[in-house]
Amino acid sequence: MSIIMKGSEVAAIIQQELLKQIERLNQYGITPTLAIVRVGARPDDLVYELGVKKKMRTLGIKCPVFAFPETIDQADFEKNFSSLNLDSEIHGILLFRPLPKHLNEKTIIDTINPLKDIDCMSPVNIAKVFAGEETGFAPCTAEAVMKVLNHFGIGLEGKRVTVVGRSMVVGRPLSMLLLKKNATVTICHTKTKDIENTCRNAEILIAAVGKANMITDHFVAPDAVVIDVGINVDSNNKLCGDVDYDDVAPKAGFITPVPGGVGTVTSSVLAVHVVRAAKYLNKIEER
Amino acid sequence: MSIIMKGSEVAAIIQQELLKQIERLNQYGITPTLAIVRVGARPDDLVYELGVKKKMRTLGIKCPVFAFPETIDQADFEKNFSSLNLDSEIHGILLFRPLPKHLNEKTIIDTINPLKDIDCMSPVNIAKVFAGEETGFAPCTAEAVMKVLNHFGIGLEGKRVTVVGRSMVVGRPLSMLLLKKNATVTICHTKTKDIENTCRNAEILIAAVGKANMITDHFVAPDAVVIDVGINVDSNNKLCGDVDYDDVAPKAGFITPVPGGVGTVTSSVLAVHVVRAAKYLNKIEER
Numbered sequence: 001m002s003i004i005m006k007g008s009e010v011a012a013i014i015q016q017e018l019l020k021q022i023e024r025l026n027q028y029g030i031t032p033t034l035a036i037v038r039v040g041a042r043p044d045d046l047v048y049e050l051g052v053k054k055k056m057r058t059l060g061i062k063c064p065v066f067a068f069p070e071t072i073d074q075a076d077f078e079k080n081f082s083s084l085n086l087d088s089e090i091h092g093i094l095l096f097r098p099l100p101k102h103l104n105e106k107t108i109i110d111t112i113n114p115l116k117d118i119d120c121m122s123p124v125n126i127a128k129v130f131a132g133e134e135t136g137f138a139p140c141t142a143e144a145v146m147k148v149l150n151h152f153g154i155g156l157e158g159k160r161v162t163v164v165g166r167s168m169v170v171g172r173p174l175s176m177l178l179l180k181k182n183a184t185v186t187i188c189h190t191k192t193k194d195i196e197n198t199c200r201n202a203e204i205l206i207a208a209v210g211k212a213n214m215i216t217d218h219f220v221a222p223d224a225v226v227i228d229v230g231i232n233v234d235s236n237n238k239l240c241g242d243v244d245y246d247d248v249a250p251k252a253g254f255i256t257p258v259p260g261g262v263g264t265v266t267s268s269v270l271a272v273h274v275v276r277a278a279k280y281l282n283k284i285e286e287r
Numbered sequence: 288m289s290i291i292m293k294g295s296e297v298a299a300i301i302q303q304e305l306l307k308q309i310e311r312l313n314q315y316g317i318t319p320t321l322a323i324v325r326v327g328a329r330p331d332d333l334v335y336e337l338g339v340k341k342k343m344r345t346l347g348i349k350c351p352v353f354a355f356p357e358t359i360d361q362a363d364f365e366k367n368f369s370s371l372n373l374d375s376e377i378h379g380i381l382l383f384r385p386l387p388k389h390l391n392e393k394t395i396i397d398t399i400n401p402l403k404d405i406d407c408m409s410p411v412n413i414a415k416v417f418a419g420e421e422t423g424f425a426p427c428t429a430e431a432v433m434k435v436l437n438h439f440g441i442g443l444e445g446k447r448v449t450v451v452g453r454s455m456v457v458g459r460p461l462s463m464l465l466l467k468k469n470a471t472v473t474i475c476h477t478k479t480k481d482i483e484n485t486c487r488n489a490e491i492l493i494a495a496v497g498k499a500n501m502i503t504d505h506f507v508a509p510d511a512v513v514i515d516v517g518i519n520v521d522s523n524n525k526l527c528g529d530v531d532y533d534d535v536a537p538k539a540g541f542i543t544p545v546p547g548g549v550g551t552v553t554s555s556v557l558a559v560h561v562v563r564a565a566k567y568l569n570k571i572e573e574r
Binding site: 187 | 410
């Protein structure tokens with residue numbers, strides 16, 4: 001039977017450390033602040049926003065929402081975004097994407113202050129993740145996977161790790177974070193031939209595809225570590241991951257549940273980034 | 288017996304196409320121009336410089352060298368670099384790195400006009416390669432490998448490709464270019480355990496480590512495609528690659544020689560980038 005890697009355990013430890021750091025910032029008169037920027041009101045965004053706000057408030061991080069109507073034009077949006085970008089009391093900016101089609105997302109991405117770019121939109125942070133430099137911000141979900149692996153003592157050096165999915169929010173950046181830790185990384189995707197075999201070859205298998213219950217026990221080597229980044233809804237309208245949990249759990253050595261796995265850690269990583277941004281921007285040294 | 292993938296064949300075809308494009312630029316009164324920027328005079332740099340200059344002149348690309356003394360200070364270097372960056376008659380800038388330690392390389396890298404950054408130093412181009420966007424410039428050597436594969440009709444979709452080496456000039460960007468073509472990419476390096484097996488699993492094996500003759504026939508599956516990016520000097524002071532050619536050639540399906548393989552194509556790719564930069568900067572459409 002496998003060990004269940006609960007996200008709440010990881011999040012609890014991160015938060016403990018965070019609270020100390022936030023207290024220290026408060027002593028400098030600084031309240032770490034995350035601005036959520038949203039255009040329109042997609043149901044998914046609203047759910048995520050609610051979760052983020054709750055988490056930030058619990059920790060003592062301010063979290064104002066700047067919601068703009070879907071009809072806002074480029075000039076107006078840029079002006080508003082720029083004022084958040086310049087506001088010294090805002091340390092992190094979380095922009096919900098994609099923006100409506102009539103807005104030019106690239107202009108925004110290119111102008112965000114990389115020090116406030118806590119979810120890795122700007123080329124500066126993307127290039128840093130690619131190069132293995134740790135001074136920037138990696139995408140929160142990719143980093144959450146690293147926190148889970150680290151918390152459960154899963155060594156990476158020299159290990160065969162297969163990442164299924166090549167998105168810019170998980171698959172690609174996560175592959176680079178794993179490479180930085182000296183894992184031997186294989187990136188799979190929809191065009192991979194014999195994907196079962198490639199996955200079964202992995203000591204650590206990470207699914208980030210967004211396809212409900214796609215990874216069955218045929219994909220998994222005995223005692224492998226299985227990390228499920230997917231958040232999907234199955235045919236019974238129930239939340240599920242990319243991994244068929246009931247099928248895989250008996251075979252895996254370690255496994256993350258969905259819900260309650262990586263997703264639970266992501267917003268803690270977001271908080272870590274906001275606090276780090278508040279330190280950078282106020283030139284307070286890391287401790 | 289394997290098919291030898293000669294770089295000269297690939298370069299010849301690239302050059303044929305390039306000459307047409309350069310002629311077209313000339314009709315607009317534009318001579319594509321590459322500025323080589325060098326601080327000090329390392330022997331390796333001088334050899335490379337000579338090769339680049341010769342190639343550019345053959346094609347009708349101007350190639351002035353801006354050589355600065357090793358003692359130049361940051362302010363002076365930045366001023367000079369900035370004037371090249373702004374000069375509308377210079378389309379590409381090739382900076383020899385690393386710079387001497389007293390100079391801040393990062394400032395230069397962050398200021399280069401991405402449109403002139405023909406060998407992928409700037410975060411903008413690095414991020415584009417990572418994201419699979421084709422509007423920037425990939426590192427020339429990584430792209431040269433893609434040209435060789437394409438010229439010899441080696442399909443990539445769904446193929447198992449193993450890249451040995453994770454540098455920012457070859458291993459990492461090349462992995463992303465391969466991923467963009469739907470290959471299943473595995474990145475190996477010095478910390479990979481059982482590297483022989485991982486390499487032998489590949490249908491296409493690419494060595495970019497800089498270790499003379501490291502890849503022997505044990506690393507290669509029968510009929511695999513073997514691309515050698517290494518340029519080393521062996522114990523007899525003879526130029527050689529990362530692949531032990533005599534050992535591997537009988538087993539491989541296709542193989543690049545060293546010298547005369549990928550290296551031969553790299554300067555042609557550099558020329559392609561200069562010509563493309565000249566078009567971008569003068570707002571002439573690609574044909």
